[in-house]
Amino acid sequence: MRRGRWKRRTAIIFVVLVLFAAGAGGLVWWKFFESENQQFADNPAVRFEYGSLDGELLAGLPYPIFMILPRVFPDLIAKYATEGYGPEKPGFGGYGAFGLAWEEGQRLPVGLSIKRLGYERVTINCALCHTASYRLSANDTPQFAVGGPAHTLNLQGLLRFLIATSHDERFSGSRLIPELSVHFPMDWFDWANYATVLIPATRTALHLAEQQLGWMNKKPAWGPGRDDAFNLPKYILTQTPWDDTTGNTDFPAVWRLGSRKGQLYHSAGEAKSLYAVVATSAIGIGSLPASGFVERNQWLEDFISRAEPPKFPGPIDTGLASRGEVIYQARCAECHADSGKRTGSAIPLGEIGTDPEHVLGWNQANADRMNAVVRVLGAANSDVEGAQGGYVARPLVGLWLLGPYLHNGSVPTLLDLLSPPEQRPKTFFRGYDVVDLEKIGFQSTGPEAAAVGFRFDTGIRGNANGGHTYGNDLGEADKRALLEYLKML
């Protein structure tokens, strides 16, 4: 009789506990993990711009917190968005201050995805570094070329800003929650959740990011339009000890990559398949090989295989251009035409003569280590290679929007690239988005560029502007003709 009652009591307690645990689990699932698919109305370009790579779990920041940070920390925006720039570089305008391509009418700039996983989380995607902003004149509003190099994007400034906020006393519930509650309806759960979970967790996540990125403060600044492309996975993904290398590289365009089957990818041939490029880049920004990983990468591969650049917006003298084409065929086509003998192969350092640092920073041992990690994570067909001893000669697609030129963006315009290295600008200004329709590239000297651009010094390690002296010997008229033809590519 007694034992029976105890049994019953135990059973009741057990059931209550189970129900409670189930309820709590359900709440946690609902508030932190229930996901919702994004809708892009079958518009591939929009999906590329704002679509998620499902990195929310690992690299997602709560959208409400992310959204209000610039309003709470305008002083830090001003500091980190202008460091290294000319005196009139705007240090305001939210995340737009870091040169992100922000279309009017959107919640966040291109390259930032908002997806609900319990709560709305912001992650980055390919378009962050692969959408070009440009204007034809200083009075225009910016236009955005999807797939183009994000030459205005100050990624390092953005990272430094986010990290700096996490060390600021204002990054606390007492400052952030009132700001949040102006814009987001919040119930008691939300208040508690922000105060005890989301705000502290976001702060901790940014502290972790800082530890992982500490090396970048010991190396030359990236500047807008660049990052240290292979030191990022080397130090973070594979946890290799920090070494004395610097591999700052321009963001490349991802247009018409389908034409490059069988060629080498990345600046120094670090991959042999486009799928591997996409998959490892996705992992690099927090996308884990789980269900949907392969399909999404294939979709991205398909998109960038076929993406096209906008046409050159200025007039083209077709007579002059056809003279230029003859020169192009004779002097450039071997390495840069689709059918060129050496197109897509790595031109050895000794021959090309451009800055060697990027090649020196990533060897086969680094690649092997990364491949091992990537395989453990569960991604197949994603092997990368060590640098191939030189830089890849790429087919020229949308060339007029690819400035500054060379893998490290050390030569501001095509006309400069056709000049001998000693005549190329030793310093110039990057990140000003008004195109130079004469010299081809972006305006990078002169008072306007100096006022708002990032001062780029070719004397700094990794920024050398020598090499690639092809065509330097051409006469003035021939260079003009060649430039005219290059506008059409």
Place this chain on the structure above:
Amino acid sequence: MVGRRLGRNLHRMWRVIYAVVGGAILLVVLSIGLVWYELSGNEPETFFDDPVKQFKYGSTGGDLLAGLPVGIFQAMPMLCRDYLPGKGWESLGFIYEEGMDRPIGTSQRHSLGFDRIALNCAACHVGTYRERPQSPRTIVTGMPAHRVDLARFTKFVMQCVLDERFNPWQVVEAAEQTGAHYSAFQRLLIKYAVVPAMREAVLLIRDRFRFLDREVEAGPGRFDTFNPAKALLNWPFEQLPSQESVGIVDFPSLWLQGPRESMHMHLHWDGNNDSVEERNRSAAFGSGAVPTTLDRQSLKFVADWLTSEANHPPQYPFPIDAARAEAGKPLYARYCASCHGASGRDFSSGPNGHIGHVDPIDRIRTDPCRLDNYTHALAAEQGNLYAAFPNERFSHFRKTNGYANQPLDGVWLRGPYLHNGSVPSIRDLLESADKRPKSFYRGYDVIDQRKLGFISDVPEENGFKFFRYDTRCVNDAECSGQPNAENRHDENVCVRGKWAGNSNRGHEGADYGTELSADQKDAIVEYLKTF
């Protein structure tokens, strides 16, 4: 023995402890309940049987958090009377109607323990006119509130709340003198919560609204409309390029929003948004209504009325010279209609017309400051506003390159003219800029029947001084050494200077009718009275 007694004593002690603890808990619960009861409740005053009244006195939701307790609102003009240009809120241009104890453009709501008052749309969009100085005022709904000095109102609130007199004791006393009755609890609230909170809020607003100190005085009938958006986003005004710092514009009329919406006209002076609904919510920020406090029911009700046919301007009530107006009709059709529409009710502008669309600044050449004040970066960041509400998020703001052509419904009540209210009358607008008044007075509401607009050369009435509007430096002694004293903007870019934003240039030349004969201009003026 001893053990048992100790046990009994312990037992008794526990009873006492239980009683004390239980009593304390009960007390805490009761007080929480009382505070909850006092502070809960959210009841706006509504007039859903009368759209016009709801427009004038209904809530946008700003009063939920940002409203002033009624007694304090009523007491402030007395408590701080030396900061006002005259007696009461009327001296800032606010209009009182019979039967209401608060001015048009205020709403009232019971929230957080008090009946609270805040501004609404009507504060800036209900105006008055008179036939003669002796005539009674006629109140017109939807008309620009050309006498309301919102900038001065803002400054007055800041000055008063930060004044030494605005201490808990004097505030309660002054509020009770206006007839407010407070419970003991409410008095405690005012002393220890409302007054400190108001001071804190005003300090924040004073900082965020520091753009007011960086531009020319707006005066009555005008306000800076997009610098507040930058303030909301906490932009560092000190770092903005100088040509982006001035954004003062006239309050527009709010009539006939239906046709404007159905014709997809570009709203705001620079045409930066073509959604009436989004424009309304953007403007509601100005009344303190943020996404989480917006009174959607009230705003929808008002918006429905704004877009209805009932919302139209009154007919011109004074005599019109029919023959002269008839002579003006073809001139209007030839010179004005393609931008401003066929008439005051027919907004069609012909196959090549562009009514409601932006005229590029290098064509219209009016003061460029307001245009430069609104930027792509701001348009983009506004995409974040209302982001928590998928159907309400701002997605229509665009950077434009000029000013939008306005329909001219009720144009006789919309003076002074141009987006910055720099030209006192229609007749003056038909002159080239060098013949327009360099300086005039705003805030007088007697209609100028000859020139169309308001009488603008009267400096004061019954001791009340009107606001003198200088389009440039007019006092020679003051001009030397002033940057851009002539307030020129020949490159169509806002040029820094004390009068930036006040230029009366532009909208001139043969295309704009300023080269017609005096008779022809008079005829156009006469015809416009029919609008």
